[in-house]
Amino acid sequence: MSLAPTVSVAHRTQRSSHSDLFCARTFSTTAMSTRSARIDAVVVPASRGAAALDGAASLATRLNAPLVALCSKQTTAHDVSARFARLPACRVLTIGVPDGYRHDLLPTRIVAQRFREASGNRKSDLSVKRNLGLLLARLQNWSKIIFVDDDVAESVGGRTPGIPTGTARRLASALDRHQIAGLGCRDFPDNSVVCHARRLAGMRQDVFVSGAALAVNCDDHPLPFFPDQYNEDWFFLSRRVAARDLAYVGDTTQAVFDPFASPDRARHEEFGDLLGKGLFALFAEQPDEMGYLNRLAAADTAYWSQFIETRRDTLSITAMALESAHDFGVHDVARMTAAINSLDAAGDQLSQFSPELCVDYLNAWAEDLIEWECATQSLYSGGGMGAALDLLELGAITAEAASTSTAL
Helix, strand or coil: CCCCCCCCCCCCCCCCCCHHHCCEECCCCCCCCCCCCCCCEEEEEECCCHHHHHHHHHHHHHHCCCEEEEECCCCCHHHHHHHHCCCCCCCEEEEECCCCCCCCCCCCHHHCHHHHHHCCCCCCCHHHHHHHHHHHHHHCCCCEEEEECCCCCCCECCECCCCCHHHHHHHHHHCCCCCEEEEEEEECECCCHHHHHHHHCCCCCCCCEEEEEEEEECCCCCCCCCCCCCCHHHHHHHHHHHCCCEEEEEEEECCCCCCCCCHHHHHHHHHHHHHHHHHHHHHHHCCCCCCHHHHHHHCCHHHHHHHHHHHHHHHHHHHHHHHHHHHCCCCCHHHHHHHHHHHHHHHHHHCCCCHHHHHHHHHHHHHHHHHHHHHHHCCCCCCHHHHHHHHCCCCCCCHHHHCCCCCC
16 A cells, blocks of 8 residues: 555564654753743642652642642542642642543544544553643743653652652743653663563664653643553644654653553554654654644545554564563563563553554544634633633632642
8 A cells, every 4th residue: 555655665574663753852950040940830640649749749838839649449539648748848739639520621523432442441540640730830820831740750769759859940941942852761771672672682672852851832832632542742742843842851760560451452452552653753754844633634544554564563573572582581481471461461452453443543633622722722710720720620628738839
């Protein structure tokens, strides 16, 4: 099948790195003005227990910014408030996010049942909580916010890796020139199951800027959103990536996990991994002056037919490399077997995707993005945090948090 004219047919496996899509690598230690380096809120989508917020609370205190904890699953608003109430320098706003929370402001097309099935009916509220952080920023007129996942700021063995103050201030300063600035997670790498398998097989595999440590300028720019999909951060970044306007400021750490613990993880990730890597590979080959929506439109059925085959080859080649290493006793047998099983699950899920499904998802994303940008561009409450929470139908701040949130 022929490809769109802007697409090369040379690649038979996916790209190991997309670092050429960064517009800038900003590691400067030059002194910054207090105003430029100011952060208005540290936002944490919390689900791993109140203790996992220790690093984020430390960062917020050092930045003299409120910690906004959007709580669900193992993390309750009450537990977070109780844990940090004894720290008077730490201003904490705790918000419980109910299971299955929906709101009219949140996008609807990309959560259609057919797209959920493509992700193996994956269940996650990470995107909802990040989008709530963006809505709160608009409603409270916050200019600069930092998203920090609780596995980035978790205290491990008495050590709180988190994000150093200087790095956070460089993120804030980069927002004077770029709408989004972020960090990569290299220790432990923030990668998909398939990318972890590639690394295990001895293949080259890079990381990209992660939503786990991301700064956003929420002033007057049209804001993107995080879709309920694996690689939701890649979609959020995609307009800026396409324009080579994403600032990469440095690296951070995240908690270690076993990517091969269950093959279902690979199954849940496959659709989002295919879409994200396919889009970014296409962006790299398109002319710089090409508009964002035109870039998306160029990812047509012909393109996805070719890229689905490229993805299938990637899975096959990675599995063969792992089996070869397994036969020669290079790696732990159990881990090698688990990685191969995960690749098999990814391949099974991939076999369910059609080029038309990929095009339909991008169309839904583009339509939802336009509506979201218009709705959030004029979104201001003017009535304080209580009014903002009422608008979002999230109820009141918990009693413990209320006593520390008057300055929010």
